[in-house]
Amino acid sequence: MCDNTNKNIYLPYLATVAEIIDETPDVRTLKLVFQDEQVRESFAFRAGQFGEYSAFGAGESTFCIASSPTRKGFIECCFRSVGRVTEELRRLEVGDTMGVRGPYGNSFPIEEFYGKNLVFVAGGIALPPLRTLIWNCLDLRDKFGDITIVYGARTESDLVYKRELQEWQERADVRLVKTVDPGGNGPEWDGRVGFVPTILEEAAPSAENTIALVCGPPVMIKFTLPVLEKLGFSDEQVYTTLENRMKCGLGKCGRCNVGNVYVCKDGPVFTAKQVKAMPVEF
Amino acid sequence: MQKYISQHNLNTLLDKLIAAGTRVVAPRMNTGTPLYEPLTSSSEMITDQLPRRSAKEAFFPVCEDIMTYEKEGQKVSVSDIDPARFPETVLVGVRPCDAAAIPVLDAVFSWDYKDEFFLERRRKTTIVGLACTTADDACFCSAVGLSPAETKGSDLFLTPLEGGGYACETFSEKGETLIANHPELFSEPNNAPPLPLAQPQTEKFDLKRVKAWLDEHFEDPSWDSIATRCVGCGACAFVCPACHCFDIVDEGTEKAGTRRKNWDACGFWKFTHHASGHNPRDQQPKRYRNRIMHKFKYYDDKFGQTLCSGCGRCIRVCPVGIDIAAIVDEIGKK
Ligand SMILES: Cc1cc2nc3c(=O)[nH]c(=O)nc-3n(C[C@H](O)[C@H](O)[C@H](O)COP(=O)(O)OP(=O)(O)OC[C@H]3O[C@@H](n4cnc5c(N)ncnc54)[C@H](O)[C@@H]3O)c2cc1C
Ligand code: SF4
Ligand code: SF4
Ligand code: FES
Numbered sequence: 288m289c290d291n292t293n294k295n296i297y298l299p300y301l302a303t304v305a306e307i308i309d310e311t312p313d314v315r316t317l318k319l320v321f322q323d324e325q326v327r328e329s330f331a332f333r334a335g336q337f338g339e340y341s342a343f344g345a346g347e348s349t350f351c352i353a354s355s356p357t358r359k360g361f362i363e364c365c366f367r368s369v370g371r372v373t374e375e376l377r378r379l380e381v382g383d384t385m386g387v388r389g390p391y392g393n394s395f396p397i398e399e400f401y402g403k404n405l406v407f408v409a410g411g412i413a414l415p416p417l418r419t420l421i422w423n424c425l426d427l428r429d430k431f432g433d434i435t436i437v438y439g440a441r442t443e444s445d446l447v448y449k450r451e452l453q454e455w456q457e458r459a460d461v462r463l464v465k466t467v468d469p470g471g472n473g474p475e476w477d478g479r480v481g482f483v484p485t486i487l488e489e490a491a492p493s494a495e496n497t498i499a500l501v502c503g504p505p506v507m508i509k510f511t512l513p514v515l516e517k518l519g520f521s522d523e524q525v526y527t528t529l530e531n532r533m534k535c536g537l538g539k540c541g542r543c544n545v546g547n548v549y550v551c552k553d554g555p556v557f558t559a560k561q562v563k564a565m566p567v568e569f
Numbered sequence: 570m571q572k573y574i575s576q577h578n579l580n581t582l583l584d585k586l587i588a589a590g591t592r593v594v595a596p597r598m599n600t601g602t603p604l605y606e607p608l609t610s611s612s613e614m615i616t617d618q619l620p621r622r623s624a625k626e627a628f629f630p631v632c633e634d635i636m637t638y639e640k641e642g643q644k645v646s647v648s649d650i651d652p653a654r655f656p657e658t659v660l661v662g663v664r665p666c667d668a669a670a671i672p673v674l675d676a677v678f679s680w681d682y683k684d685e686f687f688l689e690r691r692r693k694t695t696i697v698g699l700a701c702t703t704a705d706d707a708c709f710c711s712a713v714g715l716s717p718a719e720t721k722g723s724d725l726f727l728t729p730l731e732g733g734g735y736a737c738e739t740f741s742e743k744g745e746t747l748i749a750n751h752p753e754l755f756s757e758p759n760n761a762p763p764l765p766l767a768q769p770q771t772e773k774f775d776l777k778r779v780k781a782w783l784d785e786h787f788e789d790p791s792w793d794s795i796a797t798r799c800v801g802c803g804a805c806a807f808v809c810p811a812c813h814c815f816d817i818v819d820e821g822t823e824k825a826g827t828r829r830k831n832w833d834a835c836g837f838w839k840f841t842h843h844a845s846g847h848n849p850r851d852q853q854p855k856r857y858r859n860r861i862m863h864k865f866k867y868y869d870d871k872f873g874q875t876l877c878s879g880c881g882r883c884i885r886v887c888p889v890g891i892d893i894a895a896i897v898d899e900i901g902k903k
Binding site: 294299301343344345347369373380383384386504530531534535537538539540541542544545547549552566568 | 635636638640643644645646647649650677678680681682683684685686787788813814815816817818819821822823826828830833835840841842843844845847849850855859862863866867870871
């Protein structure tokens with residue numbers, strides 16, 4: 288009747304906080320190393336999958352796995368402090384222990400992107416779910432055509448992964464277009480000023496043989512999709528992720544559904560075509 | 570296998586099981602409220618009242634420990650639950666609507682990832698159903714394709730007979746084992762007629778038509794009128810034999826504590842509320858719509874089953890008189 292008898296699906300792996308990086312005043316990256324050697328070796332995931340991360344005593348939170356599957360021996364998560372669990376995770380210091388369940392959910396079908404150009408469009412704190420794929424693709428650079436990254440945030444200090452933006456900017460094989468909302472730029476700002484959809488339209492990447500990957504707050508997505516359409520992208524060429532509130536991540540707790548779609552099992556990665564076929568419940 | 574058991578022998582059976590250390594769960598009075606609870610003696614069992622909450626909690630308790638943690642400096646150790654927590658159980662006197670909902674729940678707890686908390690209890694539990702002789706005007710099992718004599722979910726099914734005692738019929742190896750372990754208490758079936766069964770009054774729903782309408786009408790002005798009154802108390806979900814939504818929470822101190830799986834309800838505004846403040850179901854009618862959709866469409870889409878067995882509990886407890894049977898009936902006639 289069952290292939291994993293007596294296994295407790297709610298039991299997390301234990302991981303040690305190996306490094307803490309402050310991305311913005313309230314967004315933090317934790318680099319995690321699994322404590323069990325076997326788990327360290329066997330934990331395999333694909334870009335786009337997520338985990339349930341626990342601060343013992345506070346509970347669990349859902350974050351994407353923000354590091355690339357091509358970088359082994361650790362995983363990273365990147366989160367904004369907004370509540371009970373995330374505040375508690377923020378209190379952790381290097382060497383402390385936390386819990387991780389996963390990897391869960393579907394993933395970006397990266398093999399289908401081989402030979403194509405990629406356009407990443409991200410806003411604010413939503414870069415992590417694309418950053419895993421960006422590095423995945425950069426680590427397999429010769430499998431893809433042009434890579435364009437359009438990333439924006441409200442202000443300069445809201446940009447996450449600043450050191451990596453620098454690195455992408457310096458690479459000849461990546462086109463980075465970074466932007467901040469009007470008024471969000473300081474005197475030293477060397478990027479664009481404007482909302483992501485506008486800047487994307489100006490950057491005008493060709494839709495020919497191209498896949499667009501879009502993650503951001505609902506309002507950014509809402510205005511970005513029509514721009515992509517104008518640029519000639521079909522809804523099958525556009526991918527995004529949904530972030531419905533989750534608890535189990537396992538298709539049991541009944542929390543994450545959009546219509547009859549369970550985001551934790553059927554998602555979180557969907558094409559724009561799939562999203563448009565769903566009832567508006569995200 | 571068909572047998573007969575007298576009331577006296579049924580009591581003897583339960584007392585023998587209890588004496589042998591088997592957990593026997595049956596409807597009993599708890600300070601004025603009938604609930605499915607462990608018995609200490611067969612004399613506690615009541616059969617004339619529908620328990621306030623359903624029998625699902627014998628498999629999926631209101632609140633359940635799923636692990637414990639202990640912190641020591643920077644180290645944390647977590648402990649899995651002790652499998653001894655799931656004793657051999659006989660669940661007796663289960664209403665047909667409650668018993669029928671249990672195999673429906675198997676689908677969600679066993680697809681893909683296996684929830685062993687539910688499934689191990691399922692393996693360890695023998696369900697003895699009891700044909701229903703008392704219905705009230707909230708009951709509508711027959712409207713969703715079940716009946717007061719429905720045997721779905723039961724390992725052994727009892728039908729009360731004129732002149733006392735029960736006709737016994739087995740529907741699984743577990744049911745047969747229960748009889749085989751106590752042959753002296755059962756005799757060959759007799760010809761006594763069954764007591765008159767309950768007669769729920771609601772007309773049979775056309776569940777195919779209900780689903781067909783739901784398939785097309787996620788957006789529909791009638792949702793607002795259907796559930797404007799709903800106050801989001803969640804009572805309907807907590808009494809339901811088929812609702813399975815839960816929360817996962819930590820309870821404890823900085824040093825040590827427990828992670829728990831607690832019943833939750835899609836009627837609560839916080840259920841889908843994002844940390845950003847955004848809420849995909851930001852109004853009560855949207856939450857009530859999810860309740861109807863989950864039961865009569867989504868669960869069917871996913872598992873080919875309906876997530877309601879017509880027990881009528883949600884109708885009885887709703888503080889504002891929302892009647893799911895009337896709502897579904899109306900949808901089926903649209
Ligand atoms: C697939 C997926 C991937 C995600 N990836 C990321 C990621 O990579 N990075 C990231 O930062 N986030 C991500 N998120 C979002 C993240 O899961 C949540 O931000 C996080 O779980 C919030 O956890 P918390 O316990 O700190 O917040 P909570 O303690 O749950 O606090 C927020 C919640 O508290 C409640 N609340 C808040 N204020 C009040 C109030 N005044 N009264 C009553 N209740 C209130 C609300 O229900 C609110 O939803 C992702 C989500 C999903 C589903
Ligand atoms: S929805 Fe209401 S009537 Fe149907 S099984 Fe649940 S509590 Fe009973
Ligand atoms: S019991 Fe009634 S008021 Fe309470 S959540 Fe259910 S339908 Fe709404
Ligand atoms: S998060 Fe529990 S069902 Fe999707």
